[in-house]
Amino acid sequence: MGEAGELGSYLEERQIVMGEGPVLDSSRDSIPVLVDDLSRQESLTLWPMFSHLAIERDIATAFCIPVRIGAANLGVLSAYRKSPGSLSPSEYSDALILASFAGAEIVRELAGASAESLDHMNPLTYDQSYVQLAAGMVAEQFDIGIVESLVRIRARAFSSDLPVTKIARLIVEGRLILER
Numbered sequence: 298m299g300e301a302g303e304l305g306s307y308l309e310e311r312q313i314v315m316g317e318g319p320v321l322d323s324s325r326d327s328i329p330v331l332v333d334d335l336s337r338q339e340s341l342t343l344w345p346m347f348s349h350l351a352i353e354r355d356i357a358t359a360f361c362i363p364v365r366i367g368a369a370n371l372g373v374l375s376a377y378r379k380s381p382g383s384l385s386p387s388e389y390s391d392a393l394i395l396a397s398f399a400g401a402e403i404v405r406e407l408a409g410a411s412a413e414s415l416d417h418m419n420p421l422t423y424d425q426s427y428v429q430l431a432a433g434m435v436a437e438q439f440d441i442g443i444v445e446s447l448v449r450i451r452a453r454a455f456s457s458d459l460p461v462t463k464i465a466r467l468i469v470e471g472r473l474i475l476e477r
Contacts, residue, residue: 304354305377311350313428313461314451318347323361323373324429325444330361331389334381357381362396364403371403372429431465435475449475 312318319330322343332340335348335357351359358378364371374396384392428450436446450468453475454461467473 304356305375308347308351308354308356308359308377309375310460310462312347313447314454315346315350316448316451317344319344319359319361320373320375323363323375324370327363327365327370329363329392330359331384332359333383335359336381351377355379360384360392362392364396364400366400366404370429371400374399427462427465427469431468434468438475439477 308318309320312320319332323330334340335351340348351357356377357380360376360378362374364374374392376392428447431450432443432446435441435449436443439446439449441449450464451461453473454464457464464473468475
C-alpha cells in the first residue's frame with residue numbers, strides 16, 4: 298500500500314478509535330458526507346479531534362459515500378484531498394458509481410466465502426466490514442445498540458493496545474468474546 302493508502306487507513310482507524318469523523322457519520326446516517334474544508338468551524342465543531350488530526354497531516358477535505366445494497370449498509374467509500382474544495386458533479390457521480398460497484402463486489406465476494414478466503418480483498422473495505430460485522434455481533438450478544446457495541450469494541454481495543462480492526466477480526470472469527 299502506498300503512502301496515500303497508509304494515510305487513508307490511518308485516518309479511518311483513528312475515526313473508529315476517537316468515535317468521531319465523517320466516515321462514522323456517513324455510516325451511521327447512511328448518507329454521503331462531503332466536507333470541502335476540514336478547517337471550517339462547522340467541521341471543527343462536529344469532529345474536533347478528527348479535524349485537527351487531518352489538518353496536522355495536510356488533509357483538507359473528506360468525501361465519504363455509504364456503500365449499500367438495498368437497506369444493508371456495507372461500509373463507506375472514503376477519499377481525502379490535500380487541497381480544499383468540493384467535488385465536481387462528475388466526481389460526485391463517479392464516487393456514487395464506485396460505491397455501488399464496491400457494494401456489489403462485497404456481496405459477490407462474501408456470498409458463501411469463509412473469513413480466510415477473503416484476505417485478498419481491499420484492506421480498507423475488508424477492515425471496515427469486520428468492524429461493522431463485529432459491532433452487529435456484540436450488539437446481538439448483549440442486546441444493545443450499535444453505538445454502545447462500538448464503544449465496547451473501542452474500549453477493548455484501547456485496553457488491549459490493539460487496533461480496533463484487530464479486535465473486530467477476533468470477534469468475527471470467534472476467537473474473542475467480550476464480557477459484560
